[in-house]
Structures are given as structure tokens and as C-alpha cells.
Amino acid sequence: MTGLLSRAAGRVAGRRRSRPDPLVADLVAALGPDRVQADAAARYLASRDASIFSEGTAGPVCFPASTEQVQACMRIAARHHRAVVPRGAGTGLSGGAAPLGSPVVLSMTGMNSVLEVDLDNRVAWVQPGLVNLELSRRVAAHGLHFAPDPSSQQACTIGGNVANNSGGPHCLAYGVTSAHVAAVEVVLSDGEVVVLGGLEAEPGGYDLRGAFIGSEGLCGIATAVAVRLTPNPPAVKTMLAAYPDAASAAATVGAVIADGMVPAAIELMDARAVAVIEEFARAGYPRDAGAVLLIEVDGMDGGAAIQADRVVAIASANGAASVRVAADEAERARLWKGRKNAFGAVANLEPDYYLHDTVVPRSKLAEVIEAVGEIADRHGVSVINVFHAGDGNLHPILAYDSRIEGMTERVAAAGEEIIEVSLAAGGALSGEHGIGVEKRDHMDKMFSPADLDHQNRLRQAFDPHCRMNPGKVLPSPHSCADIASLKAADGALWG
Amino acid sequence: MDLGLDSDELVSCVACGLCLPHCPTYVISGRDAESPRGRIALMHAVQAEGAPVTDEVVRSMQTCVQCRGCETACPSGVPFGHLMEGTRAALVSAGRITGRWQRLGLAALGRPRLLRAASAGLGLLQRLRMIPSARLGLPERIPLRRPRLRASGADVLLFTGCVMDAWQRPVHRAVQRVIEAAGAGVTPTGAAAPCCGALPAHAGLERLSKSMAERVMAGLEGLGGGAGEVPVLVDSAGCGAALKDYGRLLGTEEARRFSARVFDVHEWLAPRLDRLPPVRPLEAAVAVQDPCHLRHVQRAHEPVYEVLEPFVESVATLDDDGLCCGAGGAYSVLEPERARMIRDRKLAALERSGATVVASANPGCSLHLAAAGLDVRHPLELVAQALEVPALRA
Numbered sequence: 073m074t075g076l077l078s079r080a081a082g083r084v085a086g087r088r089r090s091r092p093d094p095l096v097a098d099l100v101a102a103l104g105p106d107r108v109q110a111d112a113a114a115r116y117l118a119s120r121d122a123s124i125f126s127e128g129t130a131g132p133v134c135f136p137a138s139t140e141q142v143q144a145c146m147r148i149a150a151r152h153h154r155a156v157v158p159r160g161a162g163t164g165l166s167g168g169a170a171p172l173g174s175p176v177v178l179s180m181t182g183m184n185s186v187l188e189v190d191l192d193n194r195v196a197w198v199q200p201g202l203v204n205l206e207l208s209r210r211v212a213a214h215g216l217h218f219a220p221d222p223s224s225q226q227a228c229t230i231g232g233n234v235a236n237n238s239g240g241p242h243c244l245a246y247g248v249t250s251a252h253v254a255a256v257e258v259v260l261s262d263g264e265v266v267v268l269g270g271l272e273a274e275p276g277g278y279d280l281r282g283a284f285i286g287s288e289g290l291c292g293i294a295t296a297v298a299v300r301l302t303p304n305p306p307a308v309k310t311m312l313a314a315y316p317d318a319a320s321a322a323a324t325v326g327a328v329i330a331d332g333m334v335p336a337a338i339e340l341m342d343a344r345a346v347a348v349i350e351e352f353a354r355a356g357y358p359r360d361a362g363a364v365l366l367i368e369v370d371g372m373d374g375g376a377a378i379q380a381d382r383v384v385a386i387a388s389a390n391g392a393a394s395v396r397v398a399a400d401e402a403e404r405a406r407l408w409k410g411r412k413n414a415f416g417a418v419a420n421l422e423p424d425y426y427l428h429d430t431v432v433p434r435s436k437l438a439e440v441i442e443a444v445g446e447i448a449d450r451h452g453v454s455v456i457n458v459f460h461a462g463d464g465n466l467h468p469i470l471a472y473d474s475r476i477e478g479m480t481e482r483v484a485a486a487g488e489e490i491i492e493v494s495l496a497a498g499g500a501l502s503g504e505h506g507i508g509v510e511k512r513d514h515m516d517k518m519f520s521p522a523d524l525d526h527q528n529r530l531r532q533a534f535d536p537h538c539r540m541n542p543g544k545v546l547p548s549p550h551s552c553a554d555i556a557s558l559k560a561a562d563g564a565l566w567g
Numbered sequence: 568m569d570l571g572l573d574s575d576e577l578v579s580c581v582a583c584g585l586c587l588p589h590c591p592t593y594v595i596s597g598r599d600a601e602s603p604r605g606r607i608a609l610m611h612a613v614q615a616e617g618a619p620v621t622d623e624v625v626r627s628m629q630t631c632v633q634c635r636g637c638e639t640a641c642p643s644g645v646p647f648g649h650l651m652e653g654t655r656a657a658l659v660s661a662g663r664i665t666g667r668w669q670r671l672g673l674a675a676l677g678r679p680r681l682l683r684a685a686s687a688g689l690g691l692l693q694r695l696r697m698i699p700s701a702r703l704g705l706p707e708r709i710p711l712r713r714p715r716l717r718a719s720g721a722d723v724l725l726f727t728g729c730v731m732d733a734w735q736r737p738v739h740r741a742v743q744r745v746i747e748a749a750g751a752g753v754t755p756t757g758a759a760a761p762c763c764g765a766l767p768a769h770a771g772l773e774r775l776s777k778s779m780a781e782r783v784m785a786g787l788e789g790l791g792g793g794a795g796e797v798p799v800l801v802d803s804a805g806c807g808a809a810l811k812d813y814g815r816l817l818g819t820e821e822a823r824r825f826s827a828r829v830f831d832v833h834e835w836l837a838p839r840l841d842r843l844p845p846v847r848p849l850e851a852a853v854a855v856q857d858p859c860h861l862r863h864v865q866r867a868h869e870p871v872y873e874v875l876e877p878f879v880e881s882v883a884t885l886d887d888d889g890l891c892c893g894a895g896g897a898y899s900v901l902e903p904e905r906a907r908m909i910r911d912r913k914l915a916a917l918e919r920s921g922a923t924v925v926a927s928a929n930p931g932c933s934l935h936l937a938a939a940g941l942d943v944r945h946p947l948e949l950v951a952q953a954l955e956v957p958a959l960r961a
Contacts, residue, residue: 109600163583179597179599226585352642414642417643419644420644423575
């Protein structure tokens with residue numbers, strides 16, 4: 073019976089497809105039928121990313137294969153007064169790729185080639201759908217890699233990294249995405265193509281490349297990215313220091329930096345994090361530790377060895393119960409596997425998580441972590457701390473079960489307090505995950521109305537009609553006054 | 568529609584997306600509907616949010632190879648294979664997938680005589696050039712006669728299965744010779760255990776796969792005079808994964824005990840390598856293709872390397888993180904275009920390895936790769952070949 077009904081539903085849907093809406097027809101005419109999906113399943117899936125935010129419903133989902141096809145999509149969307157949301161792998165955590173209203177979604181996964189590698193200048197032109205780790209693999213034979221290494225690097229795309237100015241553990245020493253992108257080819261909302269930045273040392277004019285990187289899809293869509301490639305360090309030492317508590321681990325972080333070193337990475341994981349990580353990754357973290365630090369130093373052979381010795385001494389002086397130095401590449405990979413899978417591994421604890429991202433001054437790390445723990449306790453939420461301690465980038469993970477009544481609200485309330493505590497300590501709203509939908513309504517806690525208005529004017533210089541990823545980042549009073557494109561589509565998604 | 572999936576299993580996906588690069592269909596398509604995360608989201612939409620089972624939802628489930636590469640990549644431990652089998656079972660009940668011909672074909676796997684006759688028929692048609700063998704993923708030359716397998720003792724059982732026994736019996740012979748060289752008597756299971764039931768399980772035919780499982784267990788009870796504790800060795804990764812899963816599939820204590828005595832043959836052999844005589848390694852540069860059901864499901868691919876190492880000149884590991892080759896049991900026949908696109912990536916990885924011989928411990932993978940013109944052998948065929956030439960003592 074069910075089969076009959078759904079087959080009938082399928083036939084009705086089929087009939088509906090036989091006279092598609094004019095927007096879809098135009099997109100199909102421009103891209104071909106294989107590159108446009110307007111069915112409910114595709115739209116449902118393009119309506120969410122890795123975050124807990126999914127308020128809108130994707131319109132048609134396009135898979136352009138070239139800059140020209142992206143231009144065509146933009147022009148068609150403009151003609152139909154529809155917004156456009158770019159999408160990479162959908163691993164973002166602030167809802168940046170989760171559409172509001174019912175925009176055209178441009179999934180860039182099909183544009184994933186390395187276009188050109190210039191070894192002399194250590195620059196490669198790549199397409200935005202290329203996966204971050206894949207880029208490093210492609211240039212590994214030349215002893216090079218792409219330095220930004222978000223935890224999702226095995227899945228996330230370069231385009232997404234550019235949109236969010238992504239960081240990662242190794243950005244402590246090497247800098248975040250904007251330090252590794254020389255130029256970007258961008259399609260603006262009217263379909264015009266511009267190249268921002270350049271390969272020469274000092275490109276002329278304002279640094280529009282810098283304005284574009286981190287603009288979260290509000291200024292246009294990157295269709296090619298000139299990434300800077302970093303030589304693999306000749307020597308790497310990776311250490312795992314175990315502490316009785318998070319405070320002494322945090323103290324070590326400050327002490328290492330104060331000593332004049334900038335390690336490649338310093339990651340802090342608390343006791344609960346160690347427990348869930350060990351469950352999945354068997355990374356060899358001591359299960360009885362109150363907190364662990366994963367510290368990596370690199371450079372020339374001798375230099376790395378000296379730095380490693382100093383780090384071990386400082387860790388011990390700050391109360392580390394043990395410091396282990398990875399003996400070989402396999403052990404190093406295991407230690408990192410634990411760290412990089414930490415967020416997903418939280419599901420072993422609770423079915424849902426809300427991964428937070430704020431920044432605080434290093435000197436305030438210990439007290440803010442304690443405050444975060446206290447906030448979570450008060451709201452009855454489990455909190456797990458795994459974060460880039462070296463640059464004070466906190467990532468408290470609030471683990472919960474959304475099926476429990478009122479839980480989601482409690483998590484949201486705790487999240488808000490965490491933001492307030494971080495800002496009060498002199499920190500920032502977001503380290504690397506972006507503002508998206510998540511932090512949009514907190515922007516006025518950090519920026520004055522004048523700041524926000526100017527940010528919006530910069531955005532409108534790129535996209536006067538606010539058709540690109542509207543409703544994100546800037547809170548509504550400071551965003552485009554009338555976002556007609558945000559109105560939801562008629563009728564329910566599944567018909 | 569109620570897919571009958573466990574709600575806790577379904578919500579254990581946190582949608583982080585770390586599975587994406589490990590999913591062969593996502594890698595070739597870049598489409599969310601062809602990713603593990605997308606498939607789980609659609610299962611959830613259908614079961615918990617009342618979404619209708621549209622044709623696109625069905626396609627999303629049909630295009631899955633069921634390689635379970637996502638499971639080893641998943642930090643949350645989502646039991647994807649189980650969810651997919653459950654979903655397919657529900658879609659079969661609703662008459663949406665696995666049509667009558669396919670069901671008949673799968674049922675024939677459990678009937679050795681019928682299977683033999685069908686295989687001989689195909690072999691004849693093939694010789695008359697009346698079927699496109701490569702396109703159907705058939706072996707280049709389906710055997711019309713098969714060498715006999717004889718029991719040599721009852722220290723271990725060698726599970727011979729259905730299609731593999733019809734088409735690749737020489738592999739079983741080679742495997743048996745290697746086990747015997749290690750000093751153990753072998754009883755091939757033959758018609759006592761016709762089919763492990765893996766292919767029906769993948770197609771969503773839960774009842775058929777369960778009845779095949781029960782038949783295997785009953786057939787092997789006391790076979791060769793053992794008291795039901797003799798190790799069951801399997802030289803097909805897919806069958807091994809299925810036999811090891813009987814405990815969960817049937818949910819009985821007896822089935823759990825049965826599954827506990829199942830080993831992939833390499834798993835059994837690796838700790839016994841010292842019993843094999845020293846030989847001169849074969850002059851062959853071998854690349855190991857890790858069958859998904861060995862690497863991602865049984866998580867027992869490493870013994871293959873260990874076993875091969877002393878017997879061949881060089882053993883290469885592929886650099887593709889164990890990404891599926893696209894064979895997927897019947898997948899290469901049901902979804903030929905995707906299977907070929909997935910295989911192209913494997914061929915590129917094999918090319919990069921510089922090897923001239925591919926070692927594959929799964930019949931489906933080896934057929935699929937051989938159809939692309941590669942020299943594919945079972946790892947123990949290579950070992951058996953090396954054992955034929957005793958080493959010159961120093």
C-alpha cells in the first residue's frame with residue numbers, strides 16, 4: 073500500500089517536474105540537466121551543513137564546472153531576484169553554508185582541480201572545490217604543503233577555507249588562510265569576474281584580497297585561488313604532556329610563548345576530551361590525565377631538538393606529570409589523529425554537540441576555562457575542551473541530546489554566556505569558524521553600530537543588492553534594509 | 568515511512584562530514600545525496616520527519632556501494648552498514664528496490680546445482696560470444712569444469728561459498744595448498760554451506776540472508792568430525808565479513824559462537840608463517856588492493872601484507888586510504904557507470920604504485936579489476952606459487 077502511494081506521489085512529482093519553474097529551466101539551459109538538482113532530497117541536504125543551524129530551504133542546487141558557469145548562475149539568479157549561497161563540503165560550524173530563505177545554492181565540489189603549480193614562486197592556482205588535504209597531497213612530492221590545517225582538513229574545501237579565513241592547529245606559527253592566499257578570482261553577484269590580489273610582492277591598490285578572505289560568501293564566489301605553498305619542515309618534534317588539571321596546562325602555554333618560542337602548534341585537551349578521543353582513536357593519550365597538551369615544534373634538525381628540550385623542561389616546571397616525545401612518524405600521526413577527530417568523537421558521549429569558537433588572551437586561558445566549566449555545570453550541559461591554546465582560541469564543545477525537552481535552549485543559553493565571558497576577558501567572538509548565523513546576533517557585543525555600518529558598506533561595495541549569502545554575519549539593523557531575496561519559497565520542501 | 572531503523576543509531580551521526588572523502592560515490596560525484604552523511608540525513612528525514620520516499624531518496628540509497636569506508640573514518644562510530652541494510656530491507660518491503668529477477672538471482676546463490684548449471688550456461692554463451700563479458704563484469708573465461716577439492720583433514724574448514732566456488736575454484740585450491748603447507752588438514756565446505764548470504768543482505772533481502780546464515784551454521788555443525796570448534800577460514804573478504812556478522816544478524820548465542828570461530832585466511836596464517844618452508848621470493852612487484860570488507864568491515868587487512876612479504880619481491884601499499892574499487896558485490900553490474908568511475912581512481916592508484924601484479928583477497932574486487940585488464944591474483948595464489956619452488960639453501 074505504502075509502495076503504491078509513494079509511486080503515485082512519484083508520478084505526481086514527475087508531472088510537476090515536467091513543467092519546471094522558470095528559474096530551474098534557465099539554470100538547466102545554462103549548465104545542462106546533470107548539473108542542476110531541484111528535487112526535494114537534494115534541496116533538503118543543501119539546506120544544512122555541519123552546524124546545528126538550518127533555518128532556510130535551499131532552492132535549486134547547481135554544480136558549476138567552470139568560472140563561466142558560475143557567472144551564468146549568478147546572472148540567472150539576479151534576473152530571478154534570487155539570492156545565491158556558495159557551498160563547499162558543508163563542514164562549516166557557524167551555519168555559513170546553511171541557506172536562509174530559499175536561495176540558489178552553488179555547490180563548488182565539481183571545481184576541484186589544481187590548475188597550475190609554480191614551484192619557483194611556491195604558488196599554486198587551484199579551484200575552490202579542491203579538498204584542503206588533497207592539495208597538500210598533490211604537492212607533497214615537491215616537499216611542500218598548504219599550511220592552514222583545520223580539523224576538517226580531510227574533507228573541507230579551499231573555497232570554504234577562504235570564505236572563513238580558516239585556521240587550524242599549525243596556524244599558531246604559520247598564520248591563518250589569509251597569510252597563504254596570494255590572489256583570488258572572484259565572480260561578483262552581477263556575474264562580473266575580478267581578480268583580487270596578485271602574485272607580485274606588493275600588488276597595487278587597496279588589499280581587496282584581504283577584504284574578501286573571511287567574508288563568508290557575502291562578497292562573491294571564489295572560482296580560483298592562488299595559494300602559497302609552504303616547505304615541509306626538515307625536522308618535527310611532537311610532544312604530549314599530561315597534567316593533573318587544565319590550569320597547569322594553560323600555564324605551560326603562556327610560559328612557552330613567554331620563553332620566546334613560537335611552536336608550530338599547541339593544543340589543549342581536557343580530561344573529558346581525552347576520554348572520548350581514546351574511545352575512537354586509541355591515540356595513546358593517558359586516560360588518567362586532568363588535561364593534556366599536544367605541542368609540536370619544527371624547523372632545522374638542531375633547532376627543533378633544542379626547542380623540544382626547552383618545551384619539555386617548561387612543561388615539567390609547570391606541573392606536567394609526564395611528557396612523551398613521539399618516537400616516529402606513526403606515533404606522531406596517532407597523536408594528531410586523536411586531536412583531529414575530537415569533535416566527531418563527542419558523539420560517543422551525546423548525540424548532539426554545539427562546538428563553540430571564541431578567542432581569549434593567553435593570560436586569561438585558565439580563568440576562562442574555569443568559567444566555561446562553571447557555566448556548563450549551571451545549565452546542566454556537558455562541556456569538553458579541545459582547543460588551539462597557543463593563540464587562545466577556545467573550542468568548548470557542549471555535548472547534549474536534543475531529544476530531551478528544553479535541552480537545546482539550555483545549550484543556547486550556555487553558549488551565550490560563554491561568549492560574554494570571553495568578550496569580558498578581552499577576547500573575540502570567533503577565532504576561525506566564522507560568524508555565519510551562529511554569532512550574527514552577537515556582533516553588536518563586539519562592534520559598535522558605526523563599525524557594523526561600515527562593514528556593511530564594504531560588503532555593499534562588492535554586492536550592492538545583498539544577493540550573496542544574505543542574512544549572515546551582519547545583524548539585521550546593519551545589513552541591507554530590504555532583503556527580498558530572503559523570503560521563503562512557496563510550499564513545503566517535500567511537496 | 569518507518570524504515571525500522573534504531574533511533575539511537577540514526578542520531579549518532581553529528582554531520583561533521585569527515586566521512587566524505589572516504590565515500591567512493593561522493594568522491595566521484597561531489598553530491599551530498601551520494602555521501603554517507605547525506606544518506607543518513609535522508610534516512611532520518613524519511614523515518615523521523617515524515618518525508619516521502621521520493622525516487623531521488625531511493626537512488627541515494629541504491630547508489631551506495633556499501634563498502635563501509637565511512638565507518639572506519641567516522642569518529643562517532645555510526646554503524647552505517649547496518650543502517651543501510653535496514654533501509655534497503657524497508658525499501659524492498661515497499662517494493663521500491665530489488666525487483667523480482669534480482670531476487671530470483673540472489674536466491675539461486677544458495678542452490679549449488681542451479682548455480683552450477685547457470686554458470687555453465689553463461690560459460691557456453693560466453694564462448695559463443697553471445698554476452699558482453701567485460702560489461703557484465705564476468706570473468707574472461709567462465710570455467711566449464713572445475714578442479715575437485717578434497718578434504719585433507721579437519722584442523723580447519725575452508726569456506727568455499729557460491730560464485731567464487733563456481734568461478735574461482737583454483738583460488739580455493741591454492742589456499743588449501745598453502746594451509747596444508749602450514750601443517751593443517753583442510754575440509755572444504757562445498758555444498759554443506761552453499762552461500763554466506765552477503766549479497767542478499769546488501770540487497771535488503773533480510774529473510775533470505777538469515778535463512779542462508781542458518782543453513783551455513785547447520786551445514787558446518789560437526790563437518791569433518793570437529794566438535795563445532797574448528798576454525799572456519801575464509802578466502803573471500805566479503806564472505807568472511809558476512810560470516811563474522813552472523814552473531815549480530817541472527818542475535819543468538821549460537822550464532823555469536825559461530826562468528827567467533829571465523830577467520831580471514833590471512834588472519835589465521837600470519838601468526839603461523841614460521842611453519843612454511845623458506846622459499847625464494849617470486850619476482851613480482853605486487854600491490855595489495857585492500858578489499859573494503861577486509862579493511863573497513865573486518866578491519867583485518869594488515870595480515871595480508873604480513874603474509875605476502877616473505878614470498879614476493881616487493882609489496883606496495885596503495886596511497887588512496889583504502890578507497891573502494893567499485894566492485895561492491897553486485898554493484899558493478901547494477902551500477903556499471905559509477906563502478907567504472909570509482910575503479911578509474913583505483914587504477915590510477917595502482918599505476919602510481921608501479922606494481923605489475925595486484926593482490927586482492929576478495930573475488931568481487933578481483934573480477935572487477937581484472938575486467939580492466941589487470942593481472943589480479945589472490946594473495947595466497949602468489950604464496951602457493953612461490954612455495955612450488957623451494958629455496959636454495961645457503
